[in-house]
Amino acid sequence: MARIKISVIKQRLKGRLKVKEETRNFYNGIFIDLGELILFTGKVIRQFFQPPFEFRELIKHSFLLGNKSLALVGVTGFIMGLVLTMQMNPILTDFGAQTLLPGVIAVSMIRELGPVITGLICAGKLSSGIGAEIAAMTVTEQIDAMEVSGSRPLSFVVASRVLATTLVVPVLVIFADAFSLLGAFLAVNIFESMPFTLFINLSFSMLDFVDLLPATLKTVFFGFFIGLIGCYKGYTAGRGTESVGHAANTAVVASSLTIFVIDLIFVLITSIL
Amino acid sequence: MEKENVIVVNNMYKSFKHNDILKGISLTLQKGENLGVVGKSGIGKSVLIKCIVRLIEPDRGEVDVLGTNILKCNDIELNEIRKKVGYLFQGGALYDSMSVRENLLFPIRRTQFVDKMHDAQELIEGSLRSVGLIDAIDKMPSELSGGMKKRIALARTLILKPDIILYDEPTTGLDAVTSGEISELIIKIREEYNTASIIITHDMKCAKIATDSIKIMKDGRFLEQGTYDQLSRSEEKEIRDYFI
Numbered sequence: 396m397a398r399i400k401i402s403v404i405k406q407r408l409k410g411r412l413k414v415k416e417e418t419r420n421f422y423n424g425i426f427i428d429l430g431e432l433i434l435f436t437g438k439v440i441r442q443f444f445q446p447p448f449e450f451r452e453l454i455k456h457s458f459l460l461g462n463k464s465l466a467l468v469g470v471t472g473f474i475m476g477l478v479l480t481m482q483m484n485p486i487l488t489d490f491g492a493q494t495l496l497p498g499v500i501a502v503s504m505i506r507e508l509g510p511v512i513t514g515l516i517c518a519g520k521l522s523s524g525i526g527a528e529i530a531a532m533t534v535t536e537q538i539d540a541m542e543v544s545g546s547r548p549l550s551f552v553v554a555s556r557v558l559a560t561t562l563v564v565p566v567l568v569i570f571a572d573a574f575s576l577l578g579a580f581l582a583v584n585i586f587e588s589m590p591f592t593l594f595i596n597l598s599f600s601m602l603d604f605v606d607l608l609p610a611t612l613k614t615v616f617f618g619f620f621i622g623l624i625g626c627y628k629g630y631t632a633g634r635g636t637e638s639v640g641h642a643a644n645t646a647v648v649a650s651s652l653t654i655f656v657i658d659l660i661f662v663l664i665t666s667i668l
Numbered sequence: 669m670e671k672e673n674v675i676v677v678n679n680m681y682k683s684f685k686h687n688d689i690l691k692g693i694s695l696t697l698q699k700g701e702n703l704g705v706v707g708k709s710g711i712g713k714s715v716l717i718k719c720i721v722r723l724i725e726p727d728r729g730e731v732d733v734l735g736t737n738i739l740k741c742n743d744i745e746l747n748e749i750r751k752k753v754g755y756l757f758q759g760g761a762l763y764d765s766m767s768v769r770e771n772l773l774f775p776i777r778r779t780q781f782v783d784k785m786h787d788a789q790e791l792i793e794g795s796l797r798s799v800g801l802i803d804a805i806d807k808m809p810s811e812l813s814g815g816m817k818k819r820i821a822l823a824r825t826l827i828l829k830p831d832i833i834l835y836d837e838p839t840t841g842l843d844a845v846t847s848g849e850i851s852e853l854i855i856k857i858r859e860e861y862n863t864a865s866i867i868i869t870h871d872m873k874c875a876k877i878a879t880d881s882i883k884i885m886k887d888g889r890f891l892e893q894g895t896y897d898q899l900s901r902s903e904e905k906e907i908r909d910y911f912i
Contacts, residue, residue, distance in 0.1 A: 447778065532763075540761035540821075543721050544754075544828060545747035546778035 435627050442547070442554035449555045456559035464520050464567055468513050472571030475512060476504060476578030484586055493587075497594050498601030500579040505602060506610050509572040511658055514617040517564050518650040522625035525556055526646030529629025530639040538630065553630065557622035564618030565611055605665075613661040617654055624650040671698040673732075674832050674864045675720060680729030682715055689715050690726070691888035695866075697832070702858055702865045704879030706872070706910060711885055713868040714758070717834040720866070721753055722746060734831060751779050754825035754833040754863070758840055760817035762809040762824070769805050772796070772824050779828065795823040798860060799853060815846035822853065826861060833857070835867040839874045851877035872896075872911055884910055 480500050487496050529552060532538050541548035580594050628646040632638040675697035682690040689712035697703050705713050718724040720731055722738055731738050733749050741749065763771050772792040796802045799819040809817060818838060825833060838854065839847035851874040857863060869875055875882055876896045884891045884899065884907060892899060892907050900911035 535759060535764070536757045536761040537763055539718075539723050540755070540757055540763075540824075541774075541778075543723060543750055544775040544779070544824075545751040546775050547747065551778060 431631065432624075432627055435630070436623060438549055439553050439557055439623065439626070442550040443558065445547075445550060447550075449551055452551065452555035453558050453562075456556050457563050460521050460524075460556075460559055461563040461566060463524070464517060464563075465570065467520065468516055468567045468571045469574045471512060471516060472504075472509065472574035473578040475508060475571075476500060476575030476580075477582045478578075479503065479508070479575075480579040480582035481585070484582070494597065495601075496583060497579065497589075497597035498599075501576060501598035502601050502606065504575040504579070505572050506606050507658075509575055510568050510610055510614050510617065511654065513568045513571040514564065514614065514621070514654040514658075515651055517560070517567060517617070517621050518654055519647050521560055521564075522621045522628075522646040522650040523643040525560075525622060525625030526628040526632075527639050527643040529553075529556075529626055530632035530642035531629075533629060533632045534634060534636060534639060549630075553626040556626055557619060560622030560625075561615060561618040564621060565614040568611070568614040568617075609661050609665045613657055616657050616661075620653045620657065621650045624653060671700065673697065674699050674734055675866070676730070676732040677716075677720065678730040678732075680716075680719060680731065681727045682712070682719055682724065683727060689888055690719070693729070693888070693890065695883060695890070697864050697866060699831075699864050700858065700862060701881070702854065702867060702879045704867045704869060704875040704882040705885055706870055706875055706882055707885035709870065712888055713885055714836050716885075717755070717836060717866055717868055720834065721750060721755060747779075751828050752831045754828065754830035756818070756821055756825050756833065756835045756838055758837045760809075760814075760821035762812075762817055762821055764809045766809075767805075768796070768801075768807050768809070768812075768820050771809070771820065772827050775824065775828055791827055795827045796820075798826060798857065799823045815842050815850065818842065818850055819853070822850075822857070826857065829861065830863060833863050833865045835865060835869070837868055837870070838878075839869065839871045844873070847871060847874060848877070850874070854878040 480496065483496060483499060484493070487493050487499070529538070532552065538548050538552065541551065576595075576598060579598075580589075580591060583589050583594060625646045628642040628649065632642040673696050675695070677693060677695045680690055680693045681688075693716060695703070695705075705716065707713055715724055719726040720733065720738075722731075722741075726739065729739075734752055736745070736749055738746060738749055762768075763774060766774065769792060772795060773788055776788045776791060792805070793802060796805060799822050801816060801819050801823065804812060804816060804820065809820070812820060822838075835854065839850050842850065854865065854867065854874075855878055858865065865878075867874070867878055879896065881893060881895055882899055883893045892902065892904075894902075896911075899907055902908050
């Protein structure tokens with residue numbers, strides 16, 4: 396009897412220790428990942444200034460990545476503008492502030508919703524795509540082949556993609572903002588007739604230069620980290636085929652989270668300033 | 669006259685987590701020599717040559733490549749050494765988004781090996797002729813057979829005119845005829861380009877054709893060294909078993 400009890404206790408203790416070790420490994424993993432990402436970022440930034448520069452790759456990836464997301468971002472922006480206007484209209488009408496509607500929509504879309512939602516779409520589409528593509532190259536030893544021939548894959552494969560997303564995401568955000576205003580214009584005209592020029596004037600009446608600058612600047616950071624995290628996850632992928640899916644998946648999660656963190660930092664900075 | 673040593677590995681150790689793969693490996697490769705490393709799958713043969721070019725960092729030991737201790741090199745010095753060391757990967761590792769021509773042009777362009785495009789084209793065609801696949805110049809890797817991929821990968825390795833080539837299972841996954849052709853090609857390349865090579869294989873036919881001497885690897889150490897004939901007639905059954 397006593398023996399059974401001791402063995403049960405031992406087993407439970409073993410189980411607890413295992414859970415403890417797994418938890419510790421999980422948290423250690425996060426910090427190790429973060430440290431490696433910082434080192435990786437430093438290496439990638441160094442590649443921006445080291446020849447040979449891959450302008451052709453940069454243009455190719457900018458076109459491919461931008462073109463790939465243009466329709467999705469446009470449609471999402473349009474629907475966001477439309478839905479937001481339809482939701483806001485009755486509320487503002489109750490307060491007799493219907494004329495503020497275009498301005499409120501413009502501020503919320505251009506300052507916050509446009510960049511964040513486009514950022515999240517790009518995190519889902521671009522970061523995962525980049526992560527999977529580079530992970531597949533890692534699994535099939537293409538990255539090693541570049542490395543071993545002294546061809547500096549960090550510059551050719553990574554730096555060109557990171558620069559491409561850094562350039563493309565702000566453009567996509569502007570595109571999404573424009574389409575959201577079109578959606579809002581359509582929604583406003585469902586309730587009442589408003590000329591386009593008046594709608595635009597009212598929209599921008601509530602926006603200042605200080606609204607546009609941080610909103611655009613943060614999208615540059617969104618783009619940089621979307622590309623960087625996708626590349627990092629692909630570059631550090633394991634050797635099995637399952638690591639391709641894992642790289643894509645973790646790239647989406649990490650870059651989506653990073654977008655919220657960057658957004659929070661920018662909101663805090665702009666509120667202080 | 670004693671030949672120049674191009675690779676000297678001294679007492680190298682490597683482990684992954686708690687799994688010891690290399691346990692004090694030492695080897696010397698001389699100029700113009702083809703050294704075979706044979707052993708069962710998963711015993712760390714590929715890890716050994718990956719450590720030689722620092723694709724994997726060894727835990728301990730010394731690795732001298734062309735007179736430079738590569739474990740003490742910075743990134744720039746390491747890249748310079750790597751340009752002189754060709755590496756043929758098990759699966760070929762061709763860049764699948766590029767045509768054969770672009771695959772061969774890539775290392776030239778990236779390492780600025782030649783200045784003029786005209787010279788690059790000559791090098792590409794010369795390299796493809798060496799492996800007998802000049803007709804495949806505008807094909808994509810997906811259009812090539814396994815043997816062709818290996819040959820193109822070899823042509824890409826040759827394009828930077830390396831002093832050393834590391835072959836990782838050059839005949840794996842190929843039929844007997846193609847394996848024989850690849851093995852003959854390894855010899856032809858040594859004569860044409862005056863390279864020294866380490867050939868990782870468990871294909872004894874390839875080891876017989878392509879190597880001057882063979883090291884047998886077991887449990888992270890070298891068990892025995894000799895020529896194919898010496899080892900295949902060894903008194904120890906364990907050694908002879910590798911040649912059945």
